[in-house]
Amino acid sequence: MNYRHAFHAGNFADVVKHAVLALIIAYLKQKPTPFAVIDTHAGAGCYDLQALEAARTGEWRLGIARVLALKSPPTALEPYLRVVRGLNEGEAGTLRWYPGSPRLAHALMRRGDRLFATELHPVDHDALSALFAGARGVKVVKLDGYQALAAFVPPRERRALVLVDPPFEKTDEFERMAEGLLAAYRRFSTGIYLLWYPIKERAPIRRFYQALAESGIRRILRAEMLVAREQDGERLSGCGLIIVNAPFTLPESLAELLPALTAAMSQDSKNAHARVDWLVAE
Numbered sequence: 001m002n003y004r005h006a007f008h009a010g011n012f013a014d015v016v017k018h019a020v021l022a023l024i025i026a027y028l029k030q031k032p033t034p035f036a037v038i039d040t041h042a043g044a045g046c047y048d049l050q051a052l053e054a055a056r057t058g059e060w061r062l063g064i065a066r067v068l069a070l071k072s073p074p075t076a077l078e079p080y081l082r083v084v085r086g087l088n089e090g091e092a093g094t095l096r097w098y099p100g101s102p103r104l105a106h107a108l109m110r111r112g113d114r115l116f117a118t119e120l121h122p123v124d125h126d127a128l129s130a131l132f133a134g135a136r137g138v139k140v141v142k143l144d145g146y147q148a149l150a151a152f153v154p155p156r157e158r159r160a161l162v163l164v165d166p167p168f169e170k171t172d173e174f175e176r177m178a179e180g181l182l183a184a185y186r187r188f189s190t191g192i193y194l195l196w197y198p199i200k201e202r203a204p205i206r207r208f209y210q211a212l213a214e215s216g217i218r219r220i221l222r223a224e225m226l227v228a229r230e231q232d233g234e235r236l237s238g239c240g241l242i243i244v245n246a247p248f249t250l251p252e253s254l255a256e257l258l259p260a261l262t263a264a265m266s267q268d269s270k271n272a273h274a275r276v277d278w279l280v281a282e
Contacts, residue, residue: 004124005167009047010060010098012227012265013239015067015080017165017196018104019257020223020241020250022080024161024192025108027247034112036155038162040145042102042117044127046087050096062227065095066264076257083107101163103131106138113137114155118148146180154188165196174208182215185244192245199226199238212242213280220280221246223254225262229271242279251276 008014028035047053049060064084067073073081083104087097099107102117109115114137119125125142132138143151145166153162162184166173174197181193199205212220226238243250258274266272 004053004121005043005100006047006051006053007057008059009054009100010049010064012059012063012225012261013196013198013236014098015063015265016223016225016239016258016261017194017241018099018101019077019080019261020243020254021101021104021161021163021194022083022108023076023250023253023257024194024243024247025105026079027249028159028161028192029108029110031159033159034110034114034157035159035161036114036116036152036157037105037109038116038148038152038155038160039102039105039165040118040148040163041165041167042119042124042128042140043100044119044124045100045117045131046103047098047100048096049098054098060095060098062267063265064098067261068095070260070264074257074260076253077260079108080104101165102128105161105163106132106135109137111136114157115139116141116148116152116155118143118145118152120144146176149180149184153184154191158190160188160191162191162193163196164193168198174204175211178208178211178215181212181244182217185215185217190245192247193243195242195244197240197242198236199224199230199240200234200236201232202230203232205240209279217244218280219246219282220244220278221251221276222279223258223274223276225258225274227262227266227272228268
């Protein structure tokens with residue numbers, strides 16, 4: 001309950017997660033039938049980069065600020081950057097506002113699509129509720145993220161992107177995420193699941209991979225980006241994404257996107273790198 005994403009908004013991990021989120025939503029929009037986005041750990045929804053929290057860490061300067069400065073950003077970034085730039089119109093060229101995942105998703109969704117955004121932290125939940133007050137097709141709930149998986153999966157649309165992005169405050173977060181994914185997948189095997197995780201130490205990540213490989217779930221795509229040397233400690237050196245039922249075009253898009261983002265946001269050019277591969281194939 002102590003984690004506040006406002007301190008980390010717009011950092012390199014946000015950029016990777018949100019760029020991929022935007023790509024998947026663009027894929028879902030290729031068909032006219034409605035879809036749902038279920039955001040299990042939604043946060044406050046939108047962040048002021050000039051506020052005390054973001055100013056204290058300045059992490060966004062090594063993340064979204066660098067990406068916006070690219071002269072020729074990859075085509076795959078277009079849906080994501082369009083929302084970020086649109087949010088900052090009228091700011092006289094200053095980057096002030098950064099969209100969290102629910103704000104980004106809502107900006108990209110169509111009339112008729114639905115967003116379920118759950119957040120347990122009381123301050124962030126109140127901010128999220130205020131952000132979407134009166135918004136059509138949006139349901140904001142104060143609920144544990146893993147309980148949200150049980151409550152909202154499967155949605156009536158039978159087409160959905162489920163984003164699981166926990167704060168990783170608890171030592172068993174990888175285990176909870178693997179268990180939550182498997183339970184949701186058993187009820188809704190055709191949904192697209194996007195799971196984010198930090199790279200600080202490899203031992204729990206290896207156990208997470210093993211649990212996923214032994215789960216019986218097929219078509220699990222893995223994407224990782226390192227911006228600094230791994231030190232097996234408290235420092236966040238990179239992040240990863242697990243995508244279940246990844247759109248067919250996504251591996252190719254990520255093969256273009258992640259190296260460009262790695263080069264833009266690297267904090268250690270010698271050790272920064274990215275990879276995209278199948279943890280579990282078809």
